[in-house]
Amino acid sequence: MTSDPNRPEARAPRGFIDRRARDVVAERAILAAVSGVYERWGFEPLETGAFEYADALGKFLPDADRPNEGVFALQDDDEQWMALRYDLTAPLARFAAQNWETLPKPFRRYAFGPVWRNEKPGPGRFREFVQCDADTVGSARPEADAEIIAMAVEGLEAAGLPAGSALIKINNRKLLNGLMSAAGVADEGQKLAVLRAVDKLDRLGPDGVRLLLGEGRKDESGDFTKGAGLNAAAAERVLAFTAAGAGDRASTLAKLADVVGGSAEGDEGLAELAAIDAALTGLGVAADRATFDPSVVRGLEYYTGAVFEAELLLSTLDEKGQPMRFGSIGGGGRYDDLVARFTGERTPATGFSFGVSRLASALKAAGRDLAKAARGPVVVIAFDQTRMADYFAVAREIRAAGIPAEVYLGSSGMKAQMKYADRRLSPAAVIVGEDELAAGTVTVKDLDLGRVLASKVADNAEWREQRPGQQTIPRGELTAALRRILDAG
RNA sequence: GCCGCCCUAGCUCAGUUGGUUAGAGCGCCAGAUUGUGGCUCUGGAGGUCUCCCGUUCGAUCCGGGAGGGCGGUACCA
Incomplete structure (x- = not known):
């Protein structure tokens, strides 16, 4: 299992557990x-x-x-x-x-x-x-x-x-x-x-x-x-x-x-x-x-x-x-x-x-599971490595409104970033690409809504075209829009 | 501590009456879809078959030992 015998095996000692x-x-x-x-x-x-x-x-x-x-x-x-x-x-x-x-x-x-x-x-x-x-x-x-x-x-x-x-x-x-x-x-x-x-x-x-x-x-x-x-x-x-x-x-x-x-x-x-x-x-x-x-x-x-x-x-x-x-x-x-x-x-x-x-x-x-699934933060999509400061400014604004948010810090493309936000059970992804920066807008994608709609769409082209739960709005309305999404969930 | 069962890919497991390239499903990565999560399709990565010793021309497979896991029992502040 380990190719190099000097490499430690990644495992917790018996009787000790990691809790997520x-x-x-x-x-x-x-x-x-x-x-x-x-x-x-x-x-x-x-x-x-x-x-x-x-x-x-x-x-x-x-x-x-x-x-x-x-x-x-x-x-x-x-x-x-x-x-x-x-x-x-x-x-x-x-x-x-x-x-x-x-x-x-x-x-x-x-x-x-x-x-x-x-x-x-x-x-x-x-x-x-x-x-x-x-x-x-x-x-x-x-x-x-x-x-x-x-x-x-x-x-x-x-x-x-x-x-x-x-x-x-x-x-x-x-x-x-x-x-x-x-x-x-x-x-x-x-x-x-x-x-x-x-x-x-x-x-x-x-x-x-x-x-x-x-x-x-x-x-x-x-x-x-x-x-x-x-x-x-x-x-x-x-x-x-x-x-x-x-x-x-x-x-x-x-x-x-x-x-x-x-x-x-x-x-x-x-x-x-x-x-x-x-x-x-x-x-x-x-x-x-x-x-x-x-x-x-x-x-x-x-x-x-x-x-x-x-x-x-x-x-x-x-x-x-x-x-x-x-x-x-x-x-x-x-x-x-x-x-x-x-x-x-x-x-x-x-x-x-x-x-x-x-x-x-x-x-x-007893059916009183307090845990529910731990919700992830709003994810700000990182488009262009040279515009990171802009993304951080967006994340900062969202946090200031009391909503957990993060900028994606990996190096993968947009598709993988959406997948990342989905897996973290993020309520929404915020897209601030070149178009949005130029127009002074942001695109907010309601991932919860998309999760619901996904079951009704069989065809991928249709799924992509519909862009479920997605809206492009003036930058100033960002936190209000996110708040609406969170309150709906 | 004692008794029993088990150990093959990240996970769940096939398989080889001991013979050359060890498989599946799920998961993961990528592409189809050059700015979009699900479904589908295609491709890819990933294994000294737990370890050591023995038997054998040859062991993932047989034998012995060790380690780890699981279950029962004992103990439990």
């Missing part, structure tokens, strides 16, 4: 809308650097054998390991710890930007992607969780998700912890295995999860996943717990109380959920927007209390036209121990984050 105007514009629109909502709720923007010292990132601390496990890490010239951030929460914890003395507390901030994960990319999964994240640090009140949830609902709808098409499902880690303590599960590893098993409920169903809670499960490829090793009775209790969600928040709470009530930690979790329910009600968030669902886990070790997940409810079609579940578009929860890693003092915190391009695909699936 269409996607960039759509994602910017999402970020602008969500930022507006978050600021209205009193969250301030914060930007931190792409790199953090590896020890600040926590458990993915690279060692000499596997310096890049999970993250992109490198050694600074002072030998310290640093790594690209893999989310926006860890840098926030570091920032909050570093500036705790001077920060207004509780500290409310939102942030967005690229994060990097050094792992196997998959469909819709990349090694670099943009996250948007809002957190409150320094408030242990369940109302802080409720506020984050209500704000997420508003943010997702402001970004363009049709009202009610996303549901925030809320759970509390303390419930499952209480349940497991009651069942005699004390080992941390075993608890994690239980969480992982429950997390797979929507994909594997109760039977698959039952296997994972017990001895383990062999999948279709023959790979065996070791189970949590619970006895049958304990496994059934866990399954009964996960099935307790349904209906409005109050009745779910009542059912959950039956299953986990009694243990100290379970009761604490129940009380927190009750407070969240009350706050959400006050914030006007009904059960069709946020509900309790005991099967939500969010796999993360660091969550200590409430956890939540935003799920897209719309049934969407994949490329083959098959209905598919879009699933989770974001999530979050309470992590009271993250800042303590730096300060030694337990600092309550809660937050929500979502992947921006994932939300963009969700919007597309």
Whole structure:
């Protein structure tokens, strides 16, 4: 493929993608809308650097054998390991710890930007992607969780998700912890295995999860996943717990109380959920927007209390036209121990984050494609290399009227220039040839109109003769004519 | 990480039971149309058939290895 072996192959690294105007514009629109909502709720923007010292990132601390496990890490010239951030929460914890003395507390901030994960990319999964994240640090009140949830609902709808098409499902880690303590599960590893098993409920169903809670499960490829090793009775209790969600928040709470009530930690979790329910009600968030669902886990070790997940409810079609579940578009929860890693003092915190391009695909699936096709500028045809200054003067005039414009800067003939303008989806081409310069006129060609008429004309001679959408007008009327074309489109 | 499938033009893919000039469609460039985007027609550019080693008189094709891609599974802050 490459004739010269020394020549580099033009390709992006695996898991990294180039995004063109269409996607960039759509994602910017999402970020602008969500930022507006978050600021209205009193969250301030914060930007931190792409790199953090590896020890600040926590458990993915690279060692000499596997310096890049999970993250992109490198050694600074002072030998310290640093790594690209893999989310926006860890840098926030570091920032909050570093500036705790001077920060207004509780500290409310939102942030967005690229994060990097050094792992196997998959469909819709990349090694670099943009996250948007809002957190409150320094408030242990369940109302802080409720506020984050209500704000997420508003943010997702402001970004363009049709009202009610996303549901925030809320759970509390303390419930499952209480349940497991009651069942005699004390080992941390075993608890994690239980969480992982429950997390797979929507994909594997109760039977698959039952296997994972017990001895383990062999999948279709023959790979065996070791189970949590619970006895049958304990496994059934866990399954009964996960099935307790349904209906409005109050009745779910009542059912959950039956299953986990009694243990100290379970009761604490129940009380927190009750407070969240009350706050959400006050914030006007009904059960069709946020509900309790005991099967939500969010796999993360660091969550200590409430956890939540935003799920897209719309049934969407994949490329083959098959209905598919879009699933989770974001999530979050309470992590009271993250800042303590730096300060030694337990600092309550809660937050929500979502992947921006994932939300963009969700919007597309919901039929709210903000992107449309990115329109090109008005193209001023470059006729004669010696008259470039005249063309630039025309382009300048168009820009001054607030209309994007450019002079064609290639070296091809007029035909290719028209083709260029067509491909850029330009609304119009402006022709200022010798005739026009002599007469003090300009020729404006409405390319949109031509695009419509093209389908009705079969014969090329006729097509050329018609010059669809083309008019020659006095130079002084140029911008007004362009404005009419733009307004019509 | 583990399992499976795949790798021929920019893209999607034919093809050669191992034999001399490897094809198509789309895309790209140009001409028909000397100042005009679409359609049509004509012409053109573009390939060490992923790489290395082996078998063979001869390998894009067979065997081994490596790399890359895809799918599943595990992990997922």
